[in-house]
Amino acid sequence: QMQLVESGGGLVQTGGSLRLSCAASGGTLSTKTVGWFRQAPGREREFVGLISHRGDITRYIDSVEGRFTISRDNTKNAAFLAMNSLRPEDSAVYYCAATGSGWSPNRHAYDTWGQGTQVTVSS
Numbered sequence: 001q002m003q004l005v006e007s008g009g010g011l012v013q014t015g016g017s018l019r020l021s022c023a024a025s026g027g028t029l030s031t032k033t034v035g036w037f038r039q040a041p042g043r044e045r046e047f048v049g050l051i052s053h054r055g056d057i058t059r060y061i062d063s064v065e066g067r068f069t070i071s072r073d074n075t076k077n078a079a080f081l082a083m084n085s086l087r088p089e090d091s092a093v094y095y096c097a098a099t100g101s102g103w104s105p106n107r108h109a110y111d112t113w114g115q116g117t118q119v120t121v122s123s
Helices: none
Strands: 005-007 008-013 016-025 035-038 046-051 059-062 068-073 078-082 092-099 117-122
Touching: 005 092, 016 035, 016 092, 016 117, 035 068, 046 068, 046 078, 059 068, 078 092
Parallel strands: 008 117
Antiparallel strands: 005 016, 016 078, 035 046, 035 092, 046 059, 068 078, 092 117
C-alpha cells in the first residue's frame, strides 16, 4: 500500500517562500493525480491544487493562483508545492494526497494521504 510523506514545512515571514515535498513509497505515484490540501485550526480541510499524473494539467484555488506552483517528478516518485508570497492566511497543516480517479478537488476522492506538514506564516 502506497504511503505519502510530506516535508518542507516551517515558519516563514509574510512574503516569504517555502517548498513542500511529497514523497511516495510502497507504490507508484506516476499513475495518480496528486492533490494538495490544507487545514487551519477550526476549519475544514481545503483543496489547494492538483497535478495530473503526467504533470500536464494543474488546477489551483483562486487565492493561491499565481503564488503557488505544483510540480512532480515521476522518476523520483514525488510531487512538490512551491509557495511564494506567503500570507498569514496561508498558515495551516498542508497535506498531499493521491487518487486514481481523475482531477477532483473533492477530498473524498483521494484515498491515500500523508500525515501533513505545518506551515506558519508570521505577520
